[in-house]
Amino acid sequence: MPTATRRRAGVRRAVRRAGAPLLLLLPSLILVGVFVYGLIVANTRQSTTDNHTAAQATGQAPTTGVGLRNYLDLLGSEEFQHSLTNLVLYTVVFLVGTMVIGFAWAWLLDKPLRGEGIFRSVYLFPMAVSFIASGVVWRWLLNSNQGEQASGLNRLFQMIGLDALQNNWWNNVSVGIVAIAIPAIWQLSGYVMALFLAGFRGIPVELREAARVDGASEWKLYRHVLFPQLSPIALSALIIIGHMSLKAFDLIMSIxxxxxxxxxxxxxxxxxxxxxxxxxxxxxxxxxLLVIVAVVIVPYLVHTHRQGRR
Amino acid sequence: MVAAAAAVMALALAACGGGGDEPETEGGATGGSDEVEVFTWWAAGSEKAGLDALVAVFDEQHPDVTFINGAVAGGAGSQAKDLLQTRLQAQDPPDTFQAHAGAELQDYIDAAQIEPVTDLYDEFGLTDAFPADLMDRLTAEDGEIYSIPSNIHRANVVWTNRQVLTDAGLDPDATYDDLSSWMDDMETLKKAGVTPLAVAQAWTQVHLLETVLLADLGAEGYSGLWDGSTDWEGPEVKAALEDFQTLMGYTNTDRDGLDWPESQQLVIDGKAAFTVMGDWAEASYEEQKQELGTDYSAYAVPGTDGVFDFLADSFTLPVGAPHPDGANAWLETVGSAEGQEAFNKAKGSIPARTDVDMSTFGEYQQAAAEAFKSDTIVSSLAHGAAVPVATLTAITDATSKFTSGASDLATFQSELAAANAG
Known part of the structure; x- marks a missing residue:
C-alpha cells in the first residue's frame, strides 16, 4: 500500500475514533471557550486600557492602551493594599476556623454515638441559609455599640458578666474583617465536618483493627493510620473553602x-x-482576583490530574 | 375583542395626528407616541404613592399614551442604577428614566446617552416657573439642560427630639447661629449619656460633611468647591473638616452598619438628640404620628440659615428612546403644575415650580417651599447635584477611610482635594 493511502486511512480511523466524542463535547467546548476564556481575554484587554469614564465606556471618547499601569497604580495604592490585607486576613481566619471546627466535629461524631444523625443535620444546617440572609442577622449580632447602647453579642456579653469581651467587631479598621469571618465559619464548618466524616467512614475498619492488634495507642492510630488517609479530603476542603473565601462578596455586602x-x-x-x-x-x-484564585487552585488541579493518571 | 383592537388603532391614529403639530425636539423621531416606559426606583412607600399620583395626572392629560411602569426596587436606587447602566450600554434605553438633577447627569451626557431638553423648557413654559437659581444649577457646562425636575428636597435640615433636649436641661426651642454653639450643647448631651448626633453609613456621613462645609464656607464658598474657585487645600476647608471631626466624635458608634431610616429612628425613639438628614425624613415622622413643634423640631443646619441645599429627582430623554413622543408627553406632565402638585403632596417633597398652590400641603412642606423661593440655592454633594458619580465615589471612600480611623485630617483633606481634581 502506498504511504499516502495508508496515512489517509490512519486519519480516517482517528476521526472515527475521536469524532463522536468530539462532536458531543463541541457545544460545551464552544460555550466555555466563548463565555469563560473569551471573556477572560476581553476582561484582561479592558484592564490594560485607560477606560476610566462613562464617555470612554460608550466609545464617545477614545481609549488608549496603558499597559500594566492600572495594575501598578492599584497595587501601589494604600486603599487596595488594605483590601488585599483584608482578603488575606479573612481567608486565613475562615480557613483555620472551618478546618479546626469541622475536623473536631467530625472526629467527635466518628465515635459511635446515639442521635448522630441529629447532630449531623444540626451542624450542616447553617449551610442551607444564604449568605445574604444570615448576613442580615449577623449585622445585628455584630453591632458595634458598647455600654448602655449595646445590642446583639455585646449585649449578650454584658448579660453574662463578660463585659470585657465587648468590642466594636467589624468596625475595627485594622482587623475588623475577621469579625465577618465568624458568620462564614458558622455557615461552612458543618460542610467541612461532612467532608471529614465521609473520609473517616471511608477508612476500612480492618486498618483500625490491625493497628490496635499491633498495639498502637489511640494517638498513634490517628497519627499514623487515619490522618494520612484523610489528607486528600483535607486538601479538597482547603481548596473549596479557600476559593469561596477569595471570592467573598455577598456576606460582606450584607453585613x-x-x-x-x-x-x-x-x-x-x-x-x-x-x-x-x-x-x-x-x-x-x-x-x-482571578490570578489569586488560580495560584490556589491550579496546583491542586495539577496534583489531582497526576494522581488520576497514576 | 375586535372592538377593543379597533379602539386602540383609532387612538394610535389620533395620537399620530396630534403629534404632528407639536414641534419636534432635537433628534426626536416622529411616531412612537402610544406608550411610554418610565424607569424609576420609586417602588415602595411614599415614593410609590407619589408615582401613582403622578400617573393619575398623566392619564388625565395624555389619555392616548399608555404608561408602562419600569420601577426597579432595592438598595435606595442602586439596583435600578445598575440595571439602567446595563440597558443603556446595550442601547436598549427606557423611554425616560429617573436621575438626580445636576452633575450626576454628566456621565450620561458625556456618554451621549441623553438628549438636551432645553427646547422643552420653552415649550412647556418652565423657564419662568422655576427659580432662577435652580435654572443655573440645572444647566450643564455646555449651556444645555438635560432633565426636568419633578420634585425638590432640602438636604441641610436638622431633626431634633424635643423630649431628649428637655431631659438634658436644654431649651428645645433654641436655634443656633453657628456650629460651635451647637457643639457646646452636644457636649452637654454627651455628659447626660445620650448620643448627641445620629448618623448612619458612609453616604449619610458625606451628607453631614456637606452641610458642615456649607455652614463654615458659606453658600458662595461652598459652591466654589465645585467650580474650582474655593481651594480644597486651604485653611477654611481645614477648619470645616476639624468641625466635621468634632461632630463625628458625638455620633453613634454603630453608624457604619445603619442606613438612614435606622439613624432617624434613633432620634424618634429618643436614643439620640439630633440628626442631619434631607427632608424626606419628614415622611417617617408622619407615619409614626409625630407632631412638628411638640415631638420634634426641624430647622436649617446651624450656620446654613437662608441657604437651600437642594437635590432633585428629574426625568430625562434618552438617546434612541423607542417612544420619544410618549417621553415628551411624560415630561410635560412632570413639569406641569398639576403633576408637581399631585406628586409632591403624596411623596412629601416640594414642587420645583414656584407657582403651585401650597395651601393644601403639610406644615413642613409649606415652610420648605417658602424657603425655596427666597433662599440661596446650592447643590447637594451627597445626592448627585454637585459632582459626577466618580467624584462622589472618591469623596465617599475618603470620608469612610477618615471616619473609620484609617487616615488623619491632613490625609483626608488631600484625598478630598485629589477626588475633586479628578
Whole structure:
C-alpha cells in the first residue's frame, strides 16, 4: 500500500475514533471557550486600557492602551493594599476556623454515638441559609455599640458578666474583617465536618483493627493510620473553602456596606469601580482576583490530574 | 375583542395626528407616541404613592399614551442604577428614566446617552416657573439642560427630639447661629449619656460633611468647591473638616452598619438628640404620628440659615428612546403644575415650580417651599447635584477611610482635594 493511502486511512480511523466524542463535547467546548476564556481575554484587554469614564465606556471618547499601569497604580495604592490585607486576613481566619471546627466535629461524631444523625443535620444546617440572609442577622449580632447602647453579642456579653469581651467587631479598621469571618465559619464548618466524616467512614475498619492488634495507642492510630488517609479530603476542603473565601462578596455586602473602608476586599472594590463607570480598574481588580484564585487552585488541579493518571 | 383592537388603532391614529403639530425636539423621531416606559426606583412607600399620583395626572392629560411602569426596587436606587447602566450600554434605553438633577447627569451626557431638553423648557413654559437659581444649577457646562425636575428636597435640615433636649436641661426651642454653639450643647448631651448626633453609613456621613462645609464656607464658598474657585487645600476647608471631626466624635458608634431610616429612628425613639438628614425624613415622622413643634423640631443646619441645599429627582430623554413622543408627553406632565402638585403632596417633597398652590400641603412642606423661593440655592454633594458619580465615589471612600480611623485630617483633606481634581 502506498504511504499516502495508508496515512489517509490512519486519519480516517482517528476521526472515527475521536469524532463522536468530539462532536458531543463541541457545544460545551464552544460555550466555555466563548463565555469563560473569551471573556477572560476581553476582561484582561479592558484592564490594560485607560477606560476610566462613562464617555470612554460608550466609545464617545477614545481609549488608549496603558499597559500594566492600572495594575501598578492599584497595587501601589494604600486603599487596595488594605483590601488585599483584608482578603488575606479573612481567608486565613475562615480557613483555620472551618478546618479546626469541622475536623473536631467530625472526629467527635466518628465515635459511635446515639442521635448522630441529629447532630449531623444540626451542624450542616447553617449551610442551607444564604449568605445574604444570615448576613442580615449577623449585622445585628455584630453591632458595634458598647455600654448602655449595646445590642446583639455585646449585649449578650454584658448579660453574662463578660463585659470585657465587648468590642466594636467589624468596625475595627485594622482587623475588623475577621469579625465577618465568624458568620462564614458558622455557615461552612458543618460542610467541612461532612467532608471529614465521609473520609473517616471511608477508612476500612480492618486498618483500625490491625493497628490496635499491633498495639498502637489511640494517638498513634490517628497519627499514623487515619490522618494520612484523610489528607486528600483535607486538601479538597482547603481548596473549596479557600476559593469561596477569595471570592467573598455577598456576606460582606450584607453585613457592612460597599463604601465602608474597614471591610473592603477586592471583590467590593470591583463593584465600586464598576458603579462609578471605571471599567478599566474594575477589570484589573477582576484579573488580580482571578490570578489569586488560580495560584490556589491550579496546583491542586495539577496534583489531582497526576494522581488520576497514576 | 375586535372592538377593543379597533379602539386602540383609532387612538394610535389620533395620537399620530396630534403629534404632528407639536414641534419636534432635537433628534426626536416622529411616531412612537402610544406608550411610554418610565424607569424609576420609586417602588415602595411614599415614593410609590407619589408615582401613582403622578400617573393619575398623566392619564388625565395624555389619555392616548399608555404608561408602562419600569420601577426597579432595592438598595435606595442602586439596583435600578445598575440595571439602567446595563440597558443603556446595550442601547436598549427606557423611554425616560429617573436621575438626580445636576452633575450626576454628566456621565450620561458625556456618554451621549441623553438628549438636551432645553427646547422643552420653552415649550412647556418652565423657564419662568422655576427659580432662577435652580435654572443655573440645572444647566450643564455646555449651556444645555438635560432633565426636568419633578420634585425638590432640602438636604441641610436638622431633626431634633424635643423630649431628649428637655431631659438634658436644654431649651428645645433654641436655634443656633453657628456650629460651635451647637457643639457646646452636644457636649452637654454627651455628659447626660445620650448620643448627641445620629448618623448612619458612609453616604449619610458625606451628607453631614456637606452641610458642615456649607455652614463654615458659606453658600458662595461652598459652591466654589465645585467650580474650582474655593481651594480644597486651604485653611477654611481645614477648619470645616476639624468641625466635621468634632461632630463625628458625638455620633453613634454603630453608624457604619445603619442606613438612614435606622439613624432617624434613633432620634424618634429618643436614643439620640439630633440628626442631619434631607427632608424626606419628614415622611417617617408622619407615619409614626409625630407632631412638628411638640415631638420634634426641624430647622436649617446651624450656620446654613437662608441657604437651600437642594437635590432633585428629574426625568430625562434618552438617546434612541423607542417612544420619544410618549417621553415628551411624560415630561410635560412632570413639569406641569398639576403633576408637581399631585406628586409632591403624596411623596412629601416640594414642587420645583414656584407657582403651585401650597395651601393644601403639610406644615413642613409649606415652610420648605417658602424657603425655596427666597433662599440661596446650592447643590447637594451627597445626592448627585454637585459632582459626577466618580467624584462622589472618591469623596465617599475618603470620608469612610477618615471616619473609620484609617487616615488623619491632613490625609483626608488631600484625598478630598485629589477626588475633586479628578
Amino acid at each position: 457592612s456596606k460597599p463604601a465602608n473602608y474597614q471591610t473592603k476586599v477586592p471583590a467590593v472594590d470591583m463593584y465600586v469601580f464598576k458603579s462609578a463607570f471605571d471599567y478599566a480598574n474594575a477589570a484589573a481588580v477582576g484579573t488580580i
